[in-house]
Amino acid sequence: MPLALAGLAGCTSPVPARGAGDTVAFAPPSDSLIPSDAAGRSIRRGRALLAHTRDSLPTHVGAALQCVSCHPQDGRQAGAMPWVGVYARYPQYRSRSASMSLIEDRVNDCFQRSMNGTALDPASGEMRDIVAYLAFLSRGVPVGARVAGQGLVPLRVGRGDSAAGAALFQANCARCHGPGGAGTVAAPPLWGDSSFNIGAGMARARTAAAFIRRNMPLDRPGTLTDQQAADVAAYITSQPRPDFPGKEHDWPAGGAPPDVPYRLLSRPTAPPGN
Ligand code: HEC
Ligand code: HEC
Known part of the structure; x- marks a missing residue:
C-alpha cells in the first residue's frame, strides 16, 4: 500500500515508510547512551531491579526468579521476549484482561504471575525506574511499531507428549x-x-x-x-506449581488460547491435557 501510494506520487525514494505496523530492526541501544545524570541513574536502577528482583523487592516476589530469568540479557535477547521496543507497544489491548493495559500494568502482570508476587504501586519510585529502563531500551522505536525478534516465535507442532x-x-x-x-x-x-x-x-x-x-x-x-x-x-x-487465585476471571470476553491450563468463566469446559 505505501509502495502503491509512493508510485502514484511519482516518488522513487528507496527509504521505506516507517510507522505503526512496520517492523523495525532489533537494535538495543548501547550503554554509552545512558546519560550520566539523574535520568541515567534511574535507568540503571531500573535495570538492576529487573536483574536482582527477588533480593531488591522481596515483598513483591514469591518465586526464586528474577525478571531476567525469562527475559535474558537484561531484556536484550531477540526471540526471548525482549524488552527492546516494548515501551512503544503500550498502551495495548489485552484479551486476558479484556482491557487496555499500560506498560505498568504489563510489568505488574509479570510480578503477580511470573514472579508469583504482588504488584508494585504504579506511582512508586521502583516502577518509575523500571519503566525508565524499558523506555531507554525502546529508544528510536516508533510508537506502535513491531521490532524484529519481539515476543516468541510460535511453533507449528501439535500437543507435546x-x-x-x-x-x-x-x-x-x-x-x-x-x-x-x-x-x-x-x-x-x-x-x-x-x-x-x-x-x-x-x-x-x-x-x-x-x-x-x-x-x-x-x-x-x-x-x-x-x-x-x-x-x-x-x-x-504438567507439574505442580503455585495457584493464582482469581484465574477463572481471565479472558472475560473470551478468546483464550487453547493451552490455558485452567477453567475459565468464559470457557467452562475442562482444559485439554497438555
Ligand atoms: C517465568 C517467566 C517470566 C518471568 C520471570 C518474567 N516474565 Fe515477563 N513475560 C513472560 C512471558 C511468557 C511474557 C509474554 C510474552 C509473549 O506473549 O510474547 C512476558 C511479557 C512481558 C512483558 C511484555 C513484553 C511485550 O513484548 O509486550 C513485559 C514488559 C514483561 N514481561 C516484564 C517482566 C518483568 C518486569 C518481570 C519481573 C517483574 C518479568 N517480566 C518476569 C515471562 C516471564
Ligand atoms: C547450562 C544450564 C542450563 C540448562 C542445561 C538448561 N537451562 Fe533453562 N535456564 C538456565 C538459566 C541460567 C536460566 C535463567 C536465564 C538466564 O540466565 O539466561 C534458565 C531459564 C529457563 C526458563 C525460564 C525461567 C524459569 O526457571 O522458569 C525455562 C522455562 C527453562 N530454562 C527451561 C529449560 C529446559 C526445558 C531445559 C532443557 C531442554 C533447560 N532449561 C536447560 C540454565 C539452563
Whole structure:
C-alpha cells in the first residue's frame, strides 16, 4: 500500500515508510547512551531491579526468579521476549484482561504471575525506574511499531507428549534445573513452590515450548527439535506449581488460547491435557 501510494506520487525514494505496523530492526541501544545524570541513574536502577528482583523487592516476589530469568540479557535477547521496543507497544489491548493495559500494568502482570508476587504501586519510585529502563531500551522505536525478534516465535507442532518430555528433561535440563525441577545454583526452578504460578504465560505449554525451542538448553540453544521442545514443555507444564487465585476471571470476553491450563468463566469446559 505505501509502495502503491509512493508510485502514484511519482516518488522513487528507496527509504521505506516507517510507522505503526512496520517492523523495525532489533537494535538495543548501547550503554554509552545512558546519560550520566539523574535520568541515567534511574535507568540503571531500573535495570538492576529487573536483574536482582527477588533480593531488591522481596515483598513483591514469591518465586526464586528474577525478571531476567525469562527475559535474558537484561531484556536484550531477540526471540526471548525482549524488552527492546516494548515501551512503544503500550498502551495495548489485552484479551486476558479484556482491557487496555499500560506498560505498568504489563510489568505488574509479570510480578503477580511470573514472579508469583504482588504488584508494585504504579506511582512508586521502583516502577518509575523500571519503566525508565524499558523506555531507554525502546529508544528510536516508533510508537506502535513491531521490532524484529519481539515476543516468541510460535511453533507449528501439535500437543507435546509429556512422557517423552520427562526423558528429554532428565537428559537435557536436569543438570542445571535439578532432577526435580526445583532449580539449582546454576538455574532457576521450573516447577514447585518457588516457580512461576499457574496464571503465568510460561505455565502455558505453547508459550513454554516456544521459549525452550530457541533459548534452552542455555549452553546449547536450538538443539531440540520443535516436537522435542513441545514434549518437554508438556512435561514441565504438567507439574505442580503455585495457584493464582482469581484465574477463572481471565479472558472475560473470551478468546483464550487453547493451552490455558485452567477453567475459565468464559470457557467452562475442562482444559485439554497438555
Ligand atoms: C517465568 C517467566 C517470566 C518471568 C520471570 C518474567 N516474565 Fe515477563 N513475560 C513472560 C512471558 C511468557 C511474557 C509474554 C510474552 C509473549 O506473549 O510474547 C512476558 C511479557 C512481558 C512483558 C511484555 C513484553 C511485550 O513484548 O509486550 C513485559 C514488559 C514483561 N514481561 C516484564 C517482566 C518483568 C518486569 C518481570 C519481573 C517483574 C518479568 N517480566 C518476569 C515471562 C516471564
Ligand atoms: C547450562 C544450564 C542450563 C540448562 C542445561 C538448561 N537451562 Fe533453562 N535456564 C538456565 C538459566 C541460567 C536460566 C535463567 C536465564 C538466564 O540466565 O539466561 C534458565 C531459564 C529457563 C526458563 C525460564 C525461567 C524459569 O526457571 O522458569 C525455562 C522455562 C527453562 N530454562 C527451561 C529449560 C529446559 C526445558 C531445559 C532443557 C531442554 C533447560 N532449561 C536447560 C540454565 C539452563
